Amino acid sequence: MKLFLTTFVAGLLFGMGLAVSEMVDPGRVTGFLDIAGQWDPTLLLVMGGALTITLPGFYMVLKLPGPWFAERFSLPTKKDLDWRLIAGATLFGIGWGMAGFCPGPALAALVTLSPQVVLFMLAMIAGQLLAMLVEKYTRPL
Amino acid sequence: MVEPNYTGGLLGGMLIGLASVLLLAGSGRIAGISGILGGLYGKWTDAERHWRIIFLLGLVAGAGLVSVLIGGLAVHMQTHGIPLLIAGVLVGFGTRMGGGCTSGHGVCGIARRSKRSLAATVIFMATAIITVFLIRHVAG
Numbered sequence: 001m002k003l004f005l006t007t008f009v010a011g012l013l014f015g016m017g018l019a020v021s022e023m024v025d026p027g028r029v030t031g032f033l034d035i036a037g038q039w040d041p042t043l044l045l046v047m048g049g050a051l052t053i054t055l056p057g058f059y060m061v062l063k064l065p066g067p068w069f070a071e072r073f074s075l076p077t078k079k080d081l082d083w084r085l086i087a088g089a090t091l092f093g094i095g096w097g098m099a100g101f102c103p104g105p106a107l108a109a110l111v112t113l114s115p116q117v118v119l120f121m122l123a124m125i126a127g128q129l130l131a132m133l134v135e136k137y138t139r140p141l
Numbered sequence: 142m143v144e145p146n147y148t149g150g151l152l153g154g155m156l157i158g159l160a161s162v163l164l165l166a167g168s169g170r171i172a173g174i175s176g177i178l179g180g181l182y183g184k185w186t187d188a189e190r191h192w193r194i195i196f197l198l199g200l201v202a203g204a205g206l207v208s209v210l211i212g213g214l215a216v217h218m219q220t221h222g223i224p225l226l227i228a229g230v231l232v233g234f235g236t237r238m239g240g241g242c243t244s245g246h247g248v249c250g251i252a253r254r255s256k257r258s259l260a261a262t263v264i265f266m267a268t269a270i271i272t273v274f275l276i277r278h279v280a281g
Contacts, residue, residue, distance in 0.1 A: 011199020021153020088239020127233020
């Protein structure tokens with residue numbers, strides 16, 4: 001119960017952050033990405049604001065013997081760069097630049113009930129499923 | 142020209158950071174939205190699925206709460222129709238293949254001082270900037 005409550009509150013704060021920072025607005029995001037136009041630094045402040053909390057916060061939390069309400073920390077184990085990371089990040093960046101949406105803000109923007117946002121979400125889920133299918137047939141290399 | 146939102150950006154960013162630290166401290170999980178969403182349709186146990194659903198419901202509720210408080214969220218779509226669908230597929234495919242998005246790599250991964258996450262963040266920022274440049278200043 002405590003685990004679910006903390007998880008819900010974390011989600012709640014995350015969603016509030018996306019809305020307060022206006023990252024739910026793809027116009028804000030492309031405004032930041034458009035360095036040759038009238039550059040909007042808002043996204044930089046969002047990243048900076050988040051990192052000022054997560055950098056010391058993660059450092060302190062990861063010194064604990066374990067999380068409060070779970071057995072252990074579930075952290076990514078991969079350490080090295082591989083072609084999947086590079087190709088994946090490249091493709092994600094292209095899509096992000098085209099639409100101004102990344103997964104979190106797109107999900108948060110669903111509250112507007114805009115059909116366009118729903119369309120984007122469905123395409124995004126299709127893309128994830130497609131990548132899972134590709135993974136199945138290309139691993140292990 | 143849209144005025145930069147310094148206060149909202151900084152405050153919202155700090156809320157996102159706080160949420161990520163809280164999730165890690167409480168459940169030991171990384172607040173990477175693409176991974177949390179992608180984990181919904183894999184072969185997972187109920188416990189794995191439930192925390193994901195709860196977090197994502199919280200996220201939508203949080204955005205909804207702010208929307209109610211300030212009287213609606215501004216969402217200016219940058220593209221429509223087929224290009225929007227292509228962008229969605231690229232975001233889904235790319236974040237799955239690259240193991241994360243702006244939150245998982247950009248906010249949490251960099252905070253863990255992960256080399257992979259720093260590289261991913263630099264790469265997707267760069268390709269996104271190039272994409273916007275091509276759309277607005279070359280093709281447009």
